[in-house]
Amino acid sequence: MPTSTAFDRLKAKVLAVVAAIPEGRVTTYGTIGRHLGATARQVARVMSSLEVGECENWFRVVGANGVISTTKLGSVGRRQIASLKADGIAVTARNRVEAFHAVGWSPG
């Protein structure tokens, strides 16, 4: 029995999945959550708890339908959009990933 909490265990899974996202591809919290048997909320909480260096492509994780949560537009969102563009992923002015259906990636 690991001293780690369920949150830490889930965190490891999420990090593993997110770290496996290929370049130029994106996924959503719901997709990861369902694949790991967790809710999008839990995945989101894990992402919010990530530290600098914990995940190298956290920015490849977006909300449902490729929508970027406006909650993090304060500072993180800007950095996420910039990172996505750097990966070749276009983002519309509505904070949505362009051609999300084309870049949509499923963990597996």
Added chain:
DNA sequence: CTGTTGACGCTCT
């Protein structure tokens, strides 16, 4: 134990 909050998702209008 109770109340509040949230890097979300789905449905209705």
Added chain:
DNA sequence: TAGAGCGCCAACA
């Protein structure tokens, strides 16, 4: 197509 509201679940004070 766009916007607003409600629900689910877990962490935190």
